[in-house]
Amino acid sequence: MTARPEGSPATEKRQTPAAGGGGEGQEDVVAVPLRRLLAYARPHAPVLALAALLSCMAAVVELAQPLVVKQVFSQLSDSRPVTATVLLIVGLFLAEALLGSVQSYLLGRIGEGVVLDLRTSLVRRLLKWPMATYARHRSGDLISRVSADTTAVHGALASSLTETLAGVLTFAGSLVLMLMLDPLLLGLTLGCLLIASVSVFTVSVRVMKATVEAQRAVGRLGAGLERVLRAIRTVKLSNAEEREESALISESRDSYLAGIRQAKLQALIHPVTALSVQGSLVLVLGIGGARVANGTMELGELIAFLLYLMYLAVPATTLFSSFTDLQAGRAALARVQELLDEPLETEPPAGPAAAPDPEPAPPSPARRRPSGISLHGVTFAYPGRDDRPTLRDLGFEVPELSRTALVGPSGAGKSTVLSLIGRMYDADRGAVRLLGRDVTRMPLKEVRDLIGHVEQESPVMAGTLRSNLTYAHPDATDAEIAEVLARTNLTEFADSLPQGLETEVGDGGILVSGGQRQRIAIARMLLKRPRILLLDEVTSQMDAENERLLNETLKEAAASCTVLVVAHRLSTIQDADQILVMDAGRIIQTGTHDHLIREPGLYAHLARTQLLPTAPPQPDPSAAAR
Template identity: 45%
Template sequence: MSVKPRRIDLRALLPYLRPHRRVLLLVAALSLAGTLATLLQPLLTRAVLDAIGNSEPAGRLVAGLVALLAIVAGLNAVRDYLLQRTAEGVVLASRRTLAGHLLRLPIAEYDSRRTGDLLSRVGADTTLLRAVVTSGLIDMASGMIMIAGAVIAMVLLDPLMFTVTAGGVALALSGGMVVARRVRPASRAAQERIGEMTATVERALTAARTIRASRAEERETEAVGAAAEAAYRAGLRAARLQAWIGPIGVAAIQGAFLLVLGIGGARVADGSLSVGDLVAFVLFLFFLVMPLGRVLNVYTQLQMGLAALERIHEVLDLPLEPDAPQPAPRPVEAAPAVEFAGVDFSYGDGPPVLRQVSFAVPMGTRTALVGPSGAGKSSVLALVERFYEVDAGAVRIDGVDVRRLPREVLRGRLGYVEQEAPVLAGTLRANLLLTVPAATDAELLAVLDAVNLGDLVARTPDGLDAQVGEGGVLLSGGERQRLAIARTLLASPPILLLDEPTSNLDARNEAALRAAIDAVSADRTMIIVAHRLSTVIDADQIVVVDGGRVVAVGRHAELLDTSPLYRELATHQFLVT
């Protein structure tokens, strides 16, 4: 399900800032103190100049000015550290929230989105939130205080000069705001192109061996280059807008400074303004214009941060995988362990994958799903796990519709080994502990022996801490599959779902794995998807699926007589002549 992007404002940042409110209040107090101390500097400078001009002692005033400068520096250093720490906390919280949400999205969302773009949102987009905190809220607040103080002081010193300079500054500032408002859509476009580039790179690196074997390095390099160039062009568009912000601020400063020097110099010459007042006015002018330039830059940073926050909330607004309320309904006595009742299913808006599928798996029995490729066998297992929702009918576990079972309860009863047998980067131990974090080494070694992987531990000095590589690349295909099965067997679930468990095994290891499955299948329910009929001919029942429909159910010998499709499959695999 896709969610329409929505335009958000700074209120969306409040949940991330709320845990840091005490620190932010301290930062605000330090910022206010530093701003007030800074505003005192021109007044002390004027007093020093007036004292020198009147041949009066100025030592104490100079010492006070130096102390004030040191105080301002110290206050700003503490404030900046606290802001940086808070910003890192905001980034950490946003990454945790986003990662937790991503891992709980419906499986269909992963099917429709590129992994690299999601990675970009967790990495690059969350990083931009740092600027919203460090260069954003507090800087803007302190800048506004500084501006207000400078304006009041300038009006009191010389209303005429303030009126003239304020007009020029306001004109330059309005132009800068017009440009800054256009930064947000440009920044969002640039971040989207970065996400697309990351997705393209992720795709190429994931399939590096296939690309090499296909001699497609040059084509994939060009594809990555094209995505990088699109990100480059989008970044340039945002950079062109940002490039105007600085010169506009500089022009405002220079224009205001020249106006003050011209008008102020004339007023000093005719005696209507003292040199001390002119210097103080010029300093207050800098305290007005410099914060205005900073506020303009902060506004630009905020637009970039809000664009990133919009992309983050695009994911956070996606509904999570549906769950059922606690407590779980009680199992129905004497009900099948797994039951499909008139199930229709399709992936999104695609064609039907399953049509009116009905069969029951009695508790403690072994059921095999067989049929041609694309018949819908793996989809059956996905529906049992409730990775997808049925379009019609019902899937039941122990007589209870899976839609009424909380996910933790449902998946706690299921052990699922996927067809691709994914292995996580890390160690053998980390892969096994994924399902049972508290398992002992003895339990880990026992389950590895059960799937004929004991030699994998023995042949390396690292033992269970041996690395398996990215995606299990340091293992053979058969070893990856057996490790995935061992990981599932360790949890000892009452229902095992095995999708092509022997697809990557040679005859010797297939026999060993079949023996392991036989050993653990006692008092457990098993559903096995199989292309090799030799692995399931002793199943309690075999469900033959073709074109998304159940076309036959029975045992091996029975189906050879009653199902033409099953007999054809058996003939092709030399099980009958």
């Protein structure tokens, strides 16, 4: 993988991203320094050098052709045979074609290699970002950067750089030979090219800015389309197709208009170059023809000069085009580099230099088992919300090999607690410990190997039922899979599928019901056999029978792992060994169901209002007396 250049800013000029900007539109002038762009070609230096050598050889062969043509005219004027010279010209043409073909193949390889390196770097970093970073970028825009922007770098690094080298050589060689043939005509030609160069440079700077805007527009379109497709059921059930269609078409039109502006500017480059070449050609023909007529210049010299002028036009056009492509590539790489510069999830220091894990607080005498999960003085606020902490000086302990339920009103911070335990985020203050160890001092892989986390959304990924079940444990055997299917009441469902476990479940599990998605997600984590099982509202879409079976499964699971479940249904939590009641980021009550239901407080209120009925209605004694 290409080493990412260090020690320099990603862009020449960048504004500070605004909160919630989604990673779009923050840059003022977006362009990486050229040295950083060249750094990505370094791993391909040998092949790039060979391509450059072939380009130089092709340029030399091309530069030799007008001299040979001049020789043909000299031989004809002296009535000498020209067969050998003509064969030499044919040989030069063939050599140039062969060199160009090999060079084109090598450039293609280099370009694809650069794109592979960039995409590999992006993928490796994208999957290791902290959760707060994902919140600042829209998924569709990220996809656009990984696909479209890396492709734009292809031309800048491969074709543009090598063709620029060959163009410079051909241009310089043509100038030297034209100077030897006729300095006056060369001066006229350079005057025309100077005007073209200034014009093209001015246009190219604007092309770079237009390219950035076009790439951003494509990113916004991709983000909008990804948002709609992810929630396509909601879109349809809300009769929102026309509104979303209008929004996407508007984004498409913005992309179209940005592309038109880019194409309009790029379209100016060719006519400016052509006019300069045609203007110089007219001058050379007029003045050169007059000089041939008065005998101060030979016809062969004029023809050779005209050929060099045409050769000068090709590298000039190539140089102008390559400069524009280079600017566009710098702009595209800036968007890529912004992602590569994002910090990764933090790991604890490795080796003997790492500070020892502080001893956890001694267990209270009342607790017989060691702590599976413990939080001590934890305060946490989501990025950008420092004035509104979600958790405030939170502390509790979950004994190992027990079932603990976390309940409370919406927004109390229950799901946030699970995120901190799994190190999706780190606490601003305080400590989170698993099995007595501070999670910030444990390698991320070790933390997440210990944990099985079933999320509130219960995501099911595109693929087969088997791939979803074994996602956290790819080496699971058929016997292990059959066991978790039985424990989560999925055996009958799996047997009913056309291809059994090999049946596709659709993008996002669209082909299975909500309750089935929840049970698949639970089965996936049970198959992992974690030491700590975190469940976030996993029964919200289950019927009573499946919920009853799940509760039995959780009782069994508590014999081999520590279970912490966030739930609103009383049937899920009333048999828990411990219930923690949260409100406004703090634990305000702790105890068993039987204890908490009898004391005034939030739990009893929730049980009466939000949870299922606490007990069957009792007959009224006075009614019997009447």
